[in-house]
Amino acid sequence: MTSDQPDIYPSRECALLTQLKDNIETVIQCNNEGIKWLLTAFVAGGHVLLEDVPGTGKTTLAKSLAGSISAEFKRIQFTPDLLPSDILGVSVFDQHSQDFRFRPGPIFTQILLADEINRASPRTQSALLEAMAENQVSVEGDRIEMDEWFFVIATQNPVEFHGTYPLPEAQMDRFAMRFKLGYVSREQEVQILDSQRYEHPITRLKPCTNLEDLRSIRNAARNIRISDELKHYIVDLVGATRAYPGIQMGASPRAGIAMMKCSQALALIEGQEFVTPDIIQELAIPIIAHRLVLDPESQYSGTDSAECIMNIMQDIPVPA
Amino acid sequence: MKPRIIQGLVVLAWGIQADLIWFALPMAATLEARYFLNRRWALTKQDFYRVADLTSVAMVGMIIFLFLNARSYHFITTLFQWLPILFFPLVIVFAYSTTEKMTLDVLFYSLRRQKEPVQQSWDMDYLFLGLCVLATGFNTDDRSLFFPLAAIAILWSLFPLRSTRYRAGIWILVVSITFLVAGFTHQMIREAHLAVKAKTEQWIAAWIMQRTDPLKTRTALGKVGRLKLSDSILFRIKPIGGQGFPSLLVEASYDHPSTGASMEWAVWETNFTSVPHEDDFTWRFADASPGETAAKIYLEFNRERSLVPVPASLSEIHDLPALEVKLSKYGAIQGSGMVPSPSFEIKYSLGNQLYGPPGEIDLYLDEKHEALLSRIVKRANYPARHSIAFIQNFFSDFKYSLFQETVNEANPLEDFLYSRRAGHCEYFASATTLLLRQMGVPSRYVVGYSVHEYNEALGMYIVRQRHAHAWAIAHVGGEWLVVDTTPGVWLAEEDANANLLQPIFDFFANYSFMFQLWWNEQKIEDYKFELYIIGGILALILIWRIATSEQVIISREGNEESRSWLPGKESPFFKIVAYLSDEGLKRDRGEVLRHWLIRIQKPELLPLLGIHNRWRFDPRGVSANEKLALNEQVDHWILGQVDQGPQEN
Numbered sequence: 012m013t014s015d016q017p018d019i020y021p022s023r024e025c026a027l028l029t030q031l032k033d034n035i036e037t038v039i040q041c042n043n044e045g046i047k048w049l050l051t052a053f054v055a056g057g058h059v060l061l062e063d064v065p066g067t068g069k070t071t072l073a074k075s076l077a078g079s080i081s082a083e084f085k086r087i088q089f090t091p092d093l094l095p096s097d098i099l100g101v102s103v104f105d106q107h108s109q110d111f112r113f114r115p116g117p118i119f120t121q122i123l124l125a126d127e128i129n130r131a132s133p134r135t136q137s138a139l140l141e142a143m144a145e146n147q148v149s150v151e152g153d154r155i156e157m158d159e160w161f162f163v164i165a166t167q168n169p170v171e172f173h174g175t176y177p178l179p180e181a182q183m184d185r186f187a188m189r190f191k192l193g194y195v196s197r198e199q200e201v202q203i204l205d206s207q208r209y210e211h212p213i214t215r216l217k218p219c220t221n222l223e224d225l226r227s228i229r230n231a232a233r234n235i236r237i238s239d240e241l242k243h244y245i246v247d248l249v250g251a252t253r254a255y256p257g258i259q260m261g262a263s264p265r266a267g268i269a270m271m272k273c274s275q276a277l278a279l280i281e282g283q284e285f286v287t288p289d290i291i292q293e294l295a296i297p298i299i300a301h302r303l304v305l306d307p308e309s310q311y312s313g314t315d316s317a318e319c320i321m322n323i324m325q326d327i328p329v330p331a
Numbered sequence: 332m333k334p335r336i337i338q339g340l341v342v343l344a345w346g347i348q349a350d351l352i353w354f355a356l357p358m359a360a361t362l363e364a365r366y367f368l369n370r371r372w373a374l375t376k377q378d379f380y381r382v383a384d385l386t387s388v389a390m391v392g393m394i395i396f397l398f399l400n401a402r403s404y405h406f407i408t409t410l411f412q413w414l415p416i417l418f419f420p421l422v423i424v425f426a427y428s429t430t431e432k433m434t435l436d437v438l439f440y441s442l443r444r445q446k447e448p449v450q451q452s453w454d455m456d457y458l459f460l461g462l463c464v465l466a467t468g469f470n471t472d473d474r475s476l477f478f479p480l481a482a483i484a485i486l487w488s489l490f491p492l493r494s495t496r497y498r499a500g501i502w503i504l505v506v507s508i509t510f511l512v513a514g515f516t517h518q519m520i521r522e523a524h525l526a527v528k529a530k531t532e533q534w535i536a537a538w539i540m541q542r543t544d545p546l547k548t549r550t551a552l553g554k555v556g557r558l559k560l561s562d563s564i565l566f567r568i569k570p571i572g573g574q575g576f577p578s579l580l581v582e583a584s585y586d587h588p589s590t591g592a593s594m595e596w597a598v599w600e601t602n603f604t605s606v607p608h609e610d611d612f613t614w615r616f617a618d619a620s621p622g623e624t625a626a627k628i629y630l631e632f633n634r635e636r637s638l639v640p641v642p643a644s645l646s647e648i649h650d651l652p653a654l655e656v657k658l659s660k661y662g663a664i665q666g667s668g669m670v671p672s673p674s675f676e677i678k679y680s681l682g683n684q685l686y687g688p689p690g691e692i693d694l695y696l697d698e699k700h701e702a703l704l705s706r707i708v709k710r711a712n713y714p715a716r717h718s719i720a721f722i723q724n725f726f727s728d729f730k731y732s733l734f735q736e737t738v739n740e741a742n743p744l745e746d747f748l749y750s751r752r753a754g755h756c757e758y759f760a761s762a763t764t765l766l767l768r769q770m771g772v773p774s775r776y777v778v779g780y781s782v783h784e785y786n787e788a789l790g791m792y793i794v795r796q797r798h799a800h801a802w803a804i805a806h807v808g809g810e811w812l813v814v815d816t817t818p819g820v821w822l823a824e825e826d827a828n829a830n831l832l833q834p835i836f837d838f839f840a841n842y843s844f845m846f847q848l849w850w851n852e853q854k855i856e857d858y859k860f861e862l863y864i865i866g867g868i869l870a871l872i873l874i875w876r877i878a879t880s881e882q883v884i885i886s887r888e889g890n891e892e893s894r895s896w897l898p899g900k901e902s903p904f905f906k907i908v909a910y911l912s913d914e915g916l917k918r919d920r921g922e923v924l925r926h927w928l929i930r931i932q933k934p935e936l937l938p939l940l941g942i943h944n945r946w947r948f949d950p951r952g953v954s955a956n957e958k959l960a961l962n963e964q965v966d967h968w969i970l971g972q973v974d975q976g977p978q979e980n
Binding site: 236237238239284289292324328 | 898905908919920923925926945947948951
């Protein structure tokens with residue numbers, strides 16, 4: 012991976028991002044593009060749903076991102092008895108001022124890890140909904156703005172079904188990306204054992220950028236050029252899911268927006284000044300797959316949405 | 332959504348209306364045929380620019396050509412009727428390309444210079460549809476067909492684009508009502524326009540021209556108030572060879588006085604005889620004589636079957652744009668079928684007489700007039716020369732007056748002769764004619780114009796409406812003599828009456844006249860050199876535009892679905908793709924070039940792909956140098972492969 016990186020970075024922002032990625036990789040090993048995609052979503056301003064079995068480093072990834080950018084980090088463990096007020100906060104009576112005072116909940120942070128999100132009741136899940144979509148929270152009739160860096164990394168365990176509430180489609184659509192971290196390779200796992208012999212490497216993690224730099228990174232991502240032809244390609248990909256056999260509900264236009272923003276961000280991370288079709292193809296599954304609702308037949312015949320998207324990408328002529 | 336069928340129909344309708352059906356038929360066929368053909372041209376924006384430039388050049392050429400040939404504003408009508416042909420290349424290029432809509436910068440050169448890409452785009456087909464409807468509307472002969480045609484075309488082409496919120500029936504109803512209201516209003520406006528036009532024509536005719544009737548003339552005798560004639564210029568006379576010109580122009584003469592209270596003169600013999608013409612352009616009135624003088628007369632206004640004002644000593648009319656020229660015994664010359672603003676040449680020489688010989692009627696006097704005139708002189712035959720001298724002496728203490736106060740309505744002539752002793756030319760001419768007859772001299776009453784205002788700048792005499800004049804002629808010793816008893820001051824008094832702003836009007840009138848003269852003398856052949864220069868400059872601009880733009884390979888690709896224009900489709904990298912595909916290393920539909928190159932293990936091509944990708948997907952594009960470099964590298968690589976090929980095999 013490091014051999015791919017160009018010697019001269021096209022921009023300062025790209026260099027910062029590479030630095031950030033290296034910093035995170037000192038803490039957590041990942042065999043696929045997980046870290047890159049997480050950064051992509053973060054730069055593009057979208058939320059991420061990590062779907063994986065326990066112990067693959069979901070929490071560590073979120074923590075190391077927060078630690079690397081010196082952002083405020085909070086974690087909510089979702090359980091069936093969790094209430095919306097546990098997330099949003101509650102007004103308590105202040106004996107001194109003889110008045111109710113709002114005590115903000117854990118959602119008022121910059122990076123939020125919503126662990127095992129499918130364990131909470133839909134009511135509690137939907138408390139996240141408004142915050143994620145509109146970057147604001149309505150508590151007791153008041154509207155409270157969220158931090159501009161509010162970034163949700165939610166995790167869910169795809170194995171267990173008992174005692175879980177699968178996320179509603181509307182909420183799935185609000186995540187820009189969903190991906191797995193997966194198990195690391197044998198060598199990497201040995202390396203992990205080595206690195207944690209004395210202490211967890213996260214304790215040695217030092218922030219390497221600040222929010223000011225991140226702001227310029229986000230601006231740079233917005234300025235990554237994308238041609239009309241590729242916008243058409245994105246729309247074609249997203250649109251094809253709506254008429255694809257076996258898919259009950261296709262992806263929304265929001266998927267297309269996320270595709271464009273994330274491909275801009277990924278192009279920046281890759282050191283490109285403009286979006287190319289391979290970047291769009293790389294992001295198609297993490298961005299579109301979780302938004303699809305498959306027919307019961309195809310569900311039980313073992314097809315999954317990622318496969319559908321692979322087929323669609325094969326069918327639609329890619330701009331060359 | 333394309334306007335199918337209707338586009339072809341509108342083009343055909345335009346062809347029928349504009350009489351260009353042989354252009355319209357293939358045009359309509361080509362436009363409609365595209366719905367049955369799958370092949371499209373993958374053209375770049377540069378190609379559209381090129382075709383648009385060609386259209387502009389053709390348009391400029393056409394405007395120059397029409398302007399020089401049509402010589403009037405009517406060339407605009409022709410231009411509009413030809414617009415569909417001019418725009419057809421652009422339309423057909425769009426119709427058979429993969430591009431759906433045309434951005435405005437194709438049509439407007441200024442927009443191409445902008446840094447930001449132009450967003451507004453039009454559907455060329457609808458634009459052309461509108462253009463054809465507009466061009467059809469320029470046929471003025473058959474209006475009744477145009478309105479329903481335009482309505483159907485609009486209804487049909489907008490139907491697929493309507494809002495789906497309401498049912499189709501409601502939409503059709505609303506649009507139909509709109510059309511009905513529009514049609515009704517259009518008809519009302521047209522009728523109002525025609526009514527105003529008719530009124531204006533009447534009014535202008537009455538103001539500019541009092542018509543001269545060759546058969547009778549009504550004088551203003553007995554009218555009360557100020558007689559005021561307009562300053563407008565009726566015609567101009569250019570003497571050829573010298574400045575002199577007869578001071579009087581004759582329109583007609585009359586021999587029969589009426590007996591009514593208001594004086595009216597008529598002619599006794601109403602027949603005209605056709606004047607023989609030597610060739611198509613020359614009419615002879617008298618035999619050629621060595622003393623002939625020539626002049627050119629420019630009529631400002633045309634009257635149908637108008638009387639041609641000429642000097643009484645006319646011998647020849649040349650170049651009069653008339654089919655037939657007739658002459659009456661009374662010197663009235665009628666040209667039939669004359670065009671507006673005619674000019675013609677005349678020749679005259681002193682010995683000639685337009686008037687026919689005198690008859691009994693030239694001595695006729697009714698009792699009432701005889702009784703009136705007997706108070707001056709008894710009716711008898713006096714020697715003609717003496718009579719004229721007597722009459723001129725008699726009127727010598729009369730005054731010229733345009734203003735008439737109290738008038739003896741029963742007999743204005745009596746009032747003029749015995750009490751007021753003042754009046755305008757018609758009084759003098761009528762009284763003189765009658766008095767001549769009283770004294771036994773055959774005489775007639777003549778109307779025409781006095782020629783005395785010479786314009787140095789034009790080198791011409793200007794004759795205005797207020798120069799209209801009347802006088803008497805007497806037949807003495809075998810020829811007609813002018814007996815003008817109107818006091819000589821009449822000219823000065825008339826000129827003093829002129830409008831204060833008249834010099835300004837004259838200035839513009841003269842200059843527009845001079846321009847008209849100059850313009851009529853121009854012929855397109857005289858401007859060959861200038862036309863070549865203009866054409867040369869236009870060609871140079873076109874060559875420069877083509878030379879400075881990048882070379883484009885038009886790729887014929889069978890794209891089933893038409894897309895917006897694709898930048899970089901001409902990238903030479905496709906040569907490598909085609910080469911490798913021919914070698915059996917086919918790329919999948921959904922495979923991006925990078926993954927493909929890695930799969931077929933051609934990593935050496937990745938740097939070239941980088942430039943290609945920038946060419947294709949970076950809206951900022953690549954520089955001309957980079958394109959050239961990529962071209963070279965691609966050729967180099969392919970050459971290398973070809974060289975290696977036989978060895979591997």
